[in-house]
Amino acid sequence: MERKRLMMMFVFGILVAGFGLAGExxxxxxxxxxxxxxxxxxxxxxxxxxxxxxxxCEKLGAKMLFYDAGGYANVNKQIGQVEDVLQRGIDGIIxxxxxxxxxxxxxxxxxxxxxxxxIDNLDSATKKPVLRIMKNGILVGQLRAVYIxxxxxxxxxxxxxxxxxxxxxxxxxxxxxxxxxKHFPGIKVITEWTASSPDAGMKTVEGILQAxxxxxxxxxxxxxxxxxxxxxxxxxxAKPGDILVVGQMLDAxxxxxxxxxxxxxxxxxxxxxxxxEAVRMVVRxxxxxLKPPQLVLxxxxxxxxxxxxxxxxxxSSYPKEWRR
Amino acid sequence: xxxxxxxxxxxxxxxGTPLAFGLMIIVFALINPAFLSVRNLSQTLRQGAILFxxxxxxxxxxxxxxIDLSQGSVMSLVSVATISSIYILGTYWGSxxxxxxGGLCGFINGVLIGYLRIPPILATLGMLFIALGAELVYTGxxxxxxxxxxxxxxxxxxxxxxxxxVPVPVVFAVFTGLILYFVLRCTMFGRHLYFMGANPDAARxxxxxxxxxxxxxxxLSGLLAALGAFFLTARLSMGFPHLGExxxxxxxxxxxxxxxxxxxxxxxxxxxxxxxxxIVFLDNGLIVSGVSSFAREAIIGCIIILACMASVIRRRx
Numbered sequence: 001m002e003r004k005r006l007m008m009m010f011v012f013g014i015l016v017a018g019f020g021l022a023g024e025x026x027x028x029x030x031x032x033x034x035x036x037x038x039x040x041x042x043x044x045x046x047x048x049x050x051x052x053x054x055x056x057c058e059k060l061g062a063k064m065l066f067y068d069a070g071g072y073a074n075v076n077k078q079i080g081q082v083e084d085v086l087q088r089g090i091d092g093i094i095x096x097x098x099x100x101x102x103x104x105x106x107x108x109x110x111x112x113x114x115x116x117x118x119i120d121n122l123d124s125a126t127k128k129p130v131l132r133i134m135k136n137g138i139l140v141g142q143l144r145a146v147y148i149x150x151x152x153x154x155x156x157x158x159x160x161x162x163x164x165x166x167x168x169x170x171x172x173x174x175x176x177x178x179x180x181x182k183h184f185p186g187i188k189v190i191t192e193w194t195a196s197s198p199d200a201g202m203k204t205v206e207g208i209l210q211a212x213x214x215x216x217x218x219x220x221x222x223x224x225x226x227x228x229x230x231x232x233x234x235x236x237x238a239k240p241g242d243i244l245v246v247g248q249m250l251d252a253x254x255x256x257x258x259x260x261x262x263x264x265x266x267x268x269x270x271x272x273x274x275x276x277e278a279v280r281m282v283v284r285x286x287x288x289x290l291k292p293p294q295l296v297l298x299x300x301x302x303x304x305x306x307x308x309x310x311x312x313x314x315x316s317s318y319p320k321e322w323r324r
Numbered sequence: 325x326x327x328x329x330x331x332x333x334x335x336x337x338x339x340g341t342p343l344a345f346g347l348m349i350i351v352f353a354l355i356n357p358a359f360l361s362v363r364n365l366s367q368t369l370r371q372g373a374i375l376f377x378x379x380x381x382x383x384x385x386x387x388x389x390x391i392d393l394s395q396g397s398v399m400s401l402v403s404v405a406t407i408s409s410i411y412i413l414g415t416y417w418g419s420x421x422x423x424x425x426g427g428l429c430g431f432i433n434g435v436l437i438g439y440l441r442i443p444p445i446l447a448t449l450g451m452l453f454i455a456l457g458a459e460l461v462y463t464g465x466x467x468x469x470x471x472x473x474x475x476x477x478x479x480x481x482x483x484x485x486x487x488x489x490v491p492v493p494v495v496f497a498v499f500t501g502l503i504l505y506f507v508l509r510c511t512m513f514g515r516h517l518y519f520m521g522a523n524p525d526a527a528r529x530x531x532x533x534x535x536x537x538x539x540x541x542x543x544l545s546g547l548l549a550a551l552g553a554f555f556l557t558a559r560l561s562m563g564f565p566h567l568g569e570x571x572x573x574x575x576x577x578x579x580x581x582x583x584x585x586x587x588x589x590x591x592x593x594x595x596x597x598x599x600x601x602x603i604v605f606l607d608n609g610l611i612v613s614g615v616s617s618f619a620r621e622a623i624i625g626c627i628i629i630l631a632c633m634a635s636v637i638r639r640r641x
Contacts, residue, residue, distance in 0.1 A: 041465040042565040050465075068465065070456075071569065165618070193617045195570065198560050203371060207611030210364040211356055224467070224564065231560060235367060235484060252562065253469035 032062040032091040034282055037081055039098040039122055039167075041068030043196060044223045044251030045271060046096070049120075051318035052275025053094065060283055065090070072164045072196070075102040082106045090115060092282040096122040100168040116285035117292075120278045123168045129293035131285060133278050135269055136297050137169045141176020143267045143302050144219045144246045148187075151244055151264070155186030156216035159208050161201060161229065163221030165193040170221055177219060196221060201228025209236050217244035223252035230262040250303070250316070258305055265304040270315025274298050340634065341583055345602050352609035359612045366491055370484075370559075372604040373497035374552045378571055379578035380504055380596040381430075381548030384541045386579050387521045389588030390437065390444030392545045394429060394451035395575050399553035399568025401459040402426045406554055407468040407563030415478040422557075423550045429455055430546015431539065438538030448542075459565055468563030476561050483559025493555040500551070505593040517541065521589030549575075577628040578603050586632060602627075 036053045038046045050066060057064040067085070069078035078098045083106065085093065093115055097103040103124040110117050111128045118131045148158055158181070162174040174191065181187045190208060194200040201224065209215055209232060218233070220226045226247035233243050240261025247254060247266045257263040277296065284290040303311055352359045378395055385392040406422025413421060429451055436447040471479065485492045508514035516537050519527040528534050553567060582599025584591030606627065610620045 040566075042460070042463075042467065044467050047464070047466050068460075071566065192611075197566065197569065198562065198564055199556060199567065200570065202560070203607070204611060204617075206367045206371075207364075207608050210358045210361060210367075210608075211612040211614060213358070227560060227562060231484075236363070252467045256469075 032060075032283065032286060033065060033089075034062050034092045034094065034279065035065045035067060035085045035090045036094045037067040037069070037078065037085075038096045039069045039072050039074075039078065040196065041066075041070070045249055048249075048251055048316070048318055049271050049275040051322055052272035053279055056276040056279035060279065062091075062279070062283065069098045072098050072167055075099045078103065079106045082110065086110065086113060086115070092116040092118075092286050094118050094120050094278045094282055095124065096120050097124040097168075098122075099166050100125045102166075116282050118278050118282045118285070121169065121274070125168070131281050131290065131292045131294045131296075133274060133281060133296040133298065135169065135274075136300060137172025138176035138179075139300050140248065140267050140269075141173035141178075142180045143300060144173075144248075144265075145177045145180035147246055147265050147302055147304075148217045148219060148244060149181060149184050152187065152216050154184045157188045157190065157212055157214055158217045158219065159205065159212070159215055160189055160191045161194060161204065161218065161220045161225050162191065163194070163196045163225065173221060190215075194225065196224055198224045198228035198231070201225035202232045203228075205229045205232035206235065209233070215243060217246065220245065220247045223247065223249050223254050226254055226257070226263060226266075227252055230257050233262065255308060258308055261305070265302055267300055268303050268311070268316055269298050269300045272318060273315035341581065341598055341602065341631070345598065345605070348602070348606060348609065352605070352613060355609075355613045359609055364608065364612065366489075368604050368608045369494050370491040371608075372600050373491065373493035374555050375571075375574060375578060375604055376497045376597060376600040377500060377548045377552040377555070378575040379582070379600050380501065380593060381545035381552075382575040383579040383582075383584045383591060383593075383596045384504075384517070384548075385444065385448075385545045386576075386584050386586060387517055387588060387591060388538060388541055389521050389524060390538070390541070391448065391576070392430075392433065392542065392549075393445065393448040393572065394433060394455055395545065395549040396568035396570075396572035397452045397455035397459075398426050398429045398546055398549045399556070399571055400564070400566055401429065401455040402550040402553040403557040403567040404459045404463050404468055404563040404565055406557050407471065408462070410471060410475050410479065415475045418475075419479070419482070419554060419558075423547065423554050426550020426553065427543055427547040430543040430549075433546065434539030434542035437542060438535035444542075463563070463565050465565055467565065469561070471561060479558045480561055481558075483555045483557070483561075493559075496551070496555070500548070501593050501597065508592050513537065513540065518589055521585075523589075574603060577624075577631070581628060581631040599631075 034057060040046060053064055067081045075098045093110060095117060100123055104126050107124040107126045108128055111126065111130060118133060120133055121135050160177055163170040178189060181189050192204050192208065194204050205218060205228065218229045220229050226245060229245050233245065244264040245262060246264055249268060250266055254263055254266060281290060358364060382392055382395060402422050402425050405425040406419055409421040410418030433448050433451050436442045437444050482492055487495050516532045519532055520534055520537055556567060557563060578599035579596060580586050581602050582595035584595045606624060607620065610623065
């Protein structure tokens with residue numbers, strides 16, 4: 001009798017442990033709430049990524065809460081958004097920082113509260129262990145520099161528009177460009193830090209072209225700056241291709257500018273797939289399958305007019321009928 | 325009374341800004357002669373025309389002791405509304421509808437301020453968020469492009485085209501400036517506007533229809549911001565959801581820099597023109613001279629603060 005009781009307790013214990021472990025694996029993303037926090041939602045780059053976040057959350061059955069800080073200058077607003085999200089309770093956060101240093105205290109708070117967190121592309125300088133999925137800013141800058149130096153045959157004046165100076169990614173892309181270009185004394189680089197808006201880009205390029213009519217190339221951080229640069233080049237009377245414009249991504253109609261010859265090349269990454277991966281990472285962290293620190297660097301590649309219609313677009317473009 | 329001699333007799337408060345502007349032009353031209361090239365002047369005036377429209381709208385509000393904080397957001401709303409309307413109605417009707425959105429926002433501001441007596445800073449702050457929210461909800465933050473080739477060419481003419489040797493926005497700005505000058509200097513409405521800025525209580529007591537004046541002022545402010553946004557949108561050929569972000573500060577700075585008193589009742593279109601020219605040529609001159617972008621922001625900010633101080637000192641004296 002005693003042995004029978006012990007046997008039953010043992011079997012019961014095995015069953016409980018078994019269901020418990022299986023239960024862990026069976027936890028799905030259903031009913032999970034994931035906050036996606038971006039610094040500048042109107043930038044076509046983030047608009048496209050929103051598609052990725054949304055679709056992957058839908059696929060996993062999670063609910064996405066989207067927060068846009070409304071601009072890189074709105075650090076306080078973004079901090080407030082994180083505080084609000086912590087207050088309301090959230091299962092996971094995907095975060096792109098308005099300011100690398102300004103967001104550290106609030107990100108540390110998230111990590112201390114053990115909320116699963118993935119920093120997506122725009123880094124916060126927290127020293128605490130965290131999951132990150134990042135563009136390789138140095139590589140992006142170098143790819144632009146390689147293309148321009150090659151096309152200019154190692155000699156010529158180049159305008160670099162790296163974007164907002166407070167953003168680490170912009171600083172990395174700047175460093176990547178400069179460290180490559182410095183090996184070619186014939187390449188003269190003029191750097192102008194501006195807001196990532198088309199009118200800022202246009203006004204700056206117009207002025208620089210006046211002072212430097214021998215400008216041969218322009219490298220830009222974002223699609224809005226690329227558009228502004230193209231408009232300024234058009235207004236200067238130059239023909240397509242007279243001044244190389246090398247940007248980043250194909251959003252905001254950049255592909256059209258490329259077909260017409262105003263944009264010579266653009267550095268791409270599969271940013272929509274990157275957004276999807278960020279969602280997968282945070283869900284895995286919620287489930288306990290992924291633990292910080294981890295760093296995932298995504299690939300980059302250069303597209304020009306000749307390869308515009310030949311590269312795989314599924315990771316970097318969304319259907320035209322989708323508009324949020 | 326002892327007559328002032330020499331520099332002390334110079335009317336700094338009245339002539340200081342034009343003198344500083346002239347000196348600035350000379351200095352920039354000496355640093356880089358390209359500053360005075362025809363192309364540079366043309367491009368700078370094109371930018372200036374857009375800013376002038378916005379500054380003159382802001383100036384009208386400031387003249388009545390008010391302020392219009394919604395101009396930047398209204399510009400963003402008009403940018404996306406214009407492109408969206410062009411998709412449906414074509415270039416010309418779509419452009420008109422887009423601009424009218426700005427007028428509507430201004431009209432609402434005017435009613436809130438004139439009839440409901442909500443302080444201008446609060447009413448226009450509310451409209452700032454309403455306009456911003458409306459255009460973000462509508463677009464989802466997506467930049468609007470994909471105009472047809474025909475629409476793009478027609479639209480671009482407004483922002484980037486020329487009428488003879490003169491950029492199209494400059495022609496519109498001059499025309500608008502002349503109308504506003506006439507209205508402010510030669511009409512009863514203009515006199516009432518100044519009266520309200522100088523002494524709003526006295527104005528109401530002598531029968532000035534302050535409510536009506538304020539509705540018209542803020543509607544004009546919205547319309548003028550909308551026109552500025554339209555020309556900028558036309559130049560870029562895109563509806564950009566944060567187009568107006570940086571322009572609010574410039575509109576206030578331009579108005580005060582030119583000599584429109586922040587305390588109301590003093591200034592006019594010449595002051596709006598002067599303030600606009602100082603800002604656009606200062607910015608352009610600093611770029612052409614090779615001054616770093618960091619230093620430029622600081623210099624422009626300092627000058628705007630100095631102009632505000634001068635305005636207050638002038639008013640007190």
